Amino acid sequence: MNYIDLIRQSEDLVTAGMSACQGCGAELCLRRVLQVAGRNTILSIPPGCMAGAGVVGWNFDNGLKIPVHIPLLDNTASFLSGVTNMYQRKNRPDVNIIAFAGDGATADCGFQSLSGAAERGEKLLYICYDNEGYMNTGFQRSSTSSKGSRTSTTPVGKVQDGKSQNQKYMPLIMAMHNVEYVATASPSNMKDMVDKVTKGIQASKKGFAYIHIFSPCPTGWGHETDQTIEVARKAVKSNFFPLFEVEQGKWKLLDNKNPIPVSDLLNLLRKFSHLSPDDIAQIQELVDKRMDLLRKLSAA
Numbered sequence: 489m490n491y492i493d494l495i496r497q498s499e500d501l502v503t504a505g506m507s508a509c510q511g512c513g514a515e516l517c518l519r520r521v522l523q524v525a526g527r528n529t530i531l532s533i534p535p536g537c538m539a540g541a542g543v544v545g546w547n548f549d550n551g552l553k554i555p556v557h558i559p560l561l562d563n564t565a566s567f568l569s570g571v572t573n574m575y576q577r578k579n580r581p582d583v584n585i586i587a588f589a590g591d592g593a594t595a596d597c598g599f600q601s602l603s604g605a606a607e608r609g610e611k612l613l614y615i616c617y618d619n620e621g622y623m624n625t626g627f628q629r630s631s632t633s634s635k636g637s638r639t640s641t642t643p644v645g646k647v648q649d650g651k652s653q654n655q656k657y658m659p660l661i662m663a664m665h666n667v668e669y670v671a672t673a674s675p676s677n678m679k680d681m682v683d684k685v686t687k688g689i690q691a692s693k694k695g696f697a698y699i700h701i702f703s704p705c706p707t708g709w710g711h712e713t714d715q716t717i718e719v720a721r722k723a724v725k726s727n728f729f730p731l732f733e734v735e736q737g738k739w740k741l742l743d744n745k746n747p748i749p750v751s752d753l754l755n756l757l758r759k760f761s762h763l764s765p766d767d768i769a770q771i772q773e774l775v776d777k778r779m780d781l782l783r784k785l786s787a788a
Contacts, residue, residue, distance in 0.1 A: 491682040498523035501553045508541035511713030513703040513720065514617040516675050518542055518588055521615060524685045529584040530571055531556045534564045536590035536624045562597040564589050565605035565614060572612045584689055585612040591632040592622045595658050606665040609695040613688045619705040627708040631656040636767055638759045650762060654774060659700040663734045668695035671733035674702045676720035684733060702729040710758025722753040727779045741786040750775050
């Protein structure tokens with residue numbers, strides 16, 4: 489079955505009315521992930537945008553049609569470690585155990601439990617929807633926020649000019665854990681995402697799997713609500729967000745031979761509107777260096 493037929497024929501397990509922001513990339517990705525996973529799934533969403541929308545839902549009804557839990561911000565992976573071990577003891581390895589967590593709960597508060605679960609090889613799929621900030625509480629910077637980002641805690645003014653630190657690159661960090669499967673995905677490349685979620689679920693039956701999704705946020709990033717897919721597409725085409733996977737130690741990279749300038753992406757986003765040409769050149773240099781590293785890893 490091709491991915492279009494799969495999505496068309498699969499049940500949407502997210503409620504029709506939900507409280508996500510208009511144009512939310514994470515909502516689209518959550519719906520697609522669950523269409524691939526199906527009803528035989530236990531989902532965990534830590535505090536954040538999708539916990540409010542996907543768990544509490546609308547009018548305080550459950551936002552999903554499957555069992556879903558809100559753990560603490562820092563223990564999503566350890567919580568699901570207990571869940572997956574329980575189902576293994578019950579001889580139910582068929583149940584899909586999935587986390588759908590924001591970047592704050594993944595790269596910051598929850599990194600210890602995430603790294604521990606990966607090192608132990610827990611049988612679960614951990615998905616990070618990365619909107620580069622703590623959007624649920626007013627867009628504070630996270631460690632995955634890109635350098636130069638204007639956030640409520642990295643303002644632009646005389647003292648500070650957006651975030652001064654480089655982004656923590658979580659996909660590569662997780663790949664270095666030598667787990668069953670690691671991939672990056674984008675809502676602009678839906679077939680690729682569906683394929684990778686399918687592989688991630690399959691890999692989670694053997695051990696730990698991790699997928700990092702680029703999740704545009706109109707509210708925090710400052711782009712129009714109908715530009716979400718365009719933003720995601722330009723992030724991939726500029727190599728700002730490279731698409732790759734690591735399956736049983738083998739790297740596979742979607743290599744853009746003729747990438748567009750990263751400025752084509754940055755100019756769409758008000759959170760980068762203060763950047764000077766020199767600032768943009770620095771980001772371009774960082775993007776190029778990271779891509780060179782990924783090419784070397786994929787060629788090894």
